[in-house]
Amino acid sequence: MSLFKRSALLVAVVALFATMLAGCSSSAEQATEVNELTIYSGRSEEFIAPFFAEWEQQTGIRLNIRYGDSAELAAQILEEGSNSPADLFLSQDAGSLGAVTEAGLFTQLSDQIASTIPASFTEANRNWVGVTGRARVFAYAPDRITVLPQSVTELTNAQYKNQLGIAPVNASFQAFVTALIENKGRDFAKSWLQGLQANGAKIYAKNSAIVEAIDKGEISIGLVNHYYIWEVSEALGRAINVKNGFFAPGDLGNLINVSGAGVLASSKKIAAAEDLINFLTSAPSQQNFVRDTHEYSLIDSAAAPAGLPGLNQIGAPTIDLASLKNIKQTQDLLIEVGLL
Numbered sequence: 001m002s003l004f005k006r007s008a009l010l011v012a013v014v015a016l017f018a019t020m021l022a023g024c025s026s027s028a029e030q031a032t033e034v035n036e037l038t039i040y041s042g043r044s045e046e047f048i049a050p051f052f053a054e055w056e057q058q059t060g061i062r063l064n065i066r067y068g069d070s071a072e073l074a075a076q077i078l079e080e081g082s083n084s085p086a087d088l089f090l091s092q093d094a095g096s097l098g099a100v101t102e103a104g105l106f107t108q109l110s111d112q113i114a115s116t117i118p119a120s121f122t123e124a125n126r127n128w129v130g131v132t133g134r135a136r137v138f139a140y141a142p143d144r145i146t147v148l149p150q151s152v153t154e155l156t157n158a159q160y161k162n163q164l165g166i167a168p169v170n171a172s173f174q175a176f177v178t179a180l181i182e183n184k185g186r187d188f189a190k191s192w193l194q195g196l197q198a199n200g201a202k203i204y205a206k207n208s209a210i211v212e213a214i215d216k217g218e219i220s221i222g223l224v225n226h227y228y229i230w231e232v233s234e235a236l237g238r239a240i241n242v243k244n245g246f247f248a249p250g251d252l253g254n255l256i257n258v259s260g261a262g263v264l265a266s267s268k269k270i271a272a273a274e275d276l277i278n279f280l281t282s283a284p285s286q287q288n289f290v291r292d293t294h295e296y297s298l299i300d301s302a303a304a305p306a307g308l309p310g311l312n313q314i315g316a317p318t319i320d321l322a323s324l325k326n327i328k329q330t331q332d333l334l335i336e337v338g339l340l
Contacts, residue, residue, distance in 0.1 A: 042070025098325025128262035133296030152253030156195030165210040165222035249315025
């Protein structure tokens with residue numbers, strides 16, 4: 001055999017051996033690391049559990065899920081640091097994801113992960129990706145609110161006195177106030193919050209309670225996410241006297257936030273966690289989110305929830321979702337003005 005042929009054969013053998021090693025390593029990783037994943041979920045069990053169950057059935061991987069408030073789970077991850085047992089953090093808002101990103105605790109996701117999600121709903125360095133869209137709206141009683149506000153700042157006007165409901169403890173409200181601080185400054189946000197208080201805004205523990213209060217006639221308008229009218233109507237088993245309204249195009253009140261997911265850099269099961277993200281952002285799962293939770297799919301070609309405009313028709317402000325990470329500053333402000 002010639003020297004050339006022997007060299008070629010040696011190269012081929014080495015390549016084959018390397019491939020076999022890689023395959024064995026991959027198989028060994030799968031055998032030892034995909035039996036179970038630990039998920040910290042800021043999404044409520046009621047809505048996300050069916051999606052988790054479907055992925056478990058498809059993969060045979062058991063999910064150990066810790067449910068809780070997104071901000072509290074983010075704080076837990078920050079406290080645990082590189083010793084966190086979590087493999088994946090699923091948050092209901094971008095702000096909580098941003099806090100974990102800032103601490104350097106997420107791994108960078110490749111372009112193959114959640115590849116259908118537009119960059120505008122993904123962290124710039126792909127430390128996290130959006131899963132569903134959540135539009136801020138004003139819910140209102142159409143028979144009692146005849147002049148619709150064009151800006152969220154108009155809610156301090158006398159015509160809405162004692163008619164507005166807000167939920168300061170809610171992560172989505174806090175994310176909006178964070179956007180207000182980032183874009184208008186802390187003094188502006190403080191003045192607006194104090195204006196709401198002076199105008200008799202009523203405080204509720206959660207968005208669904210605001211919608212229920214509008215339906216009952218306790219208040220006439222409230223700041224919520226778009227899907228709560230659907231959620232309350234489903235829970236009551238009837239149509240309710242509440243509609244969704246959007247502010248003028250570009251107003252901060254039309255903020256589109258996302259639920260999203262990131263994989264912990266300390267995880268030994270990154271590939272499996274990434275597979276779960278791909279499942280949640282796949283076209284079939286996105287369609288199911290729209291149908292079953294009434295949230296927006298983030299895929300460009302996806303249909304909007306029934307009765308709602310498409311994401312690109314809302315007139316949302318241009319906001320870098322990564323800027324919503326400073327939730328503590330917002331919470332400190334809410335405490336200062338007496339809303340927390």
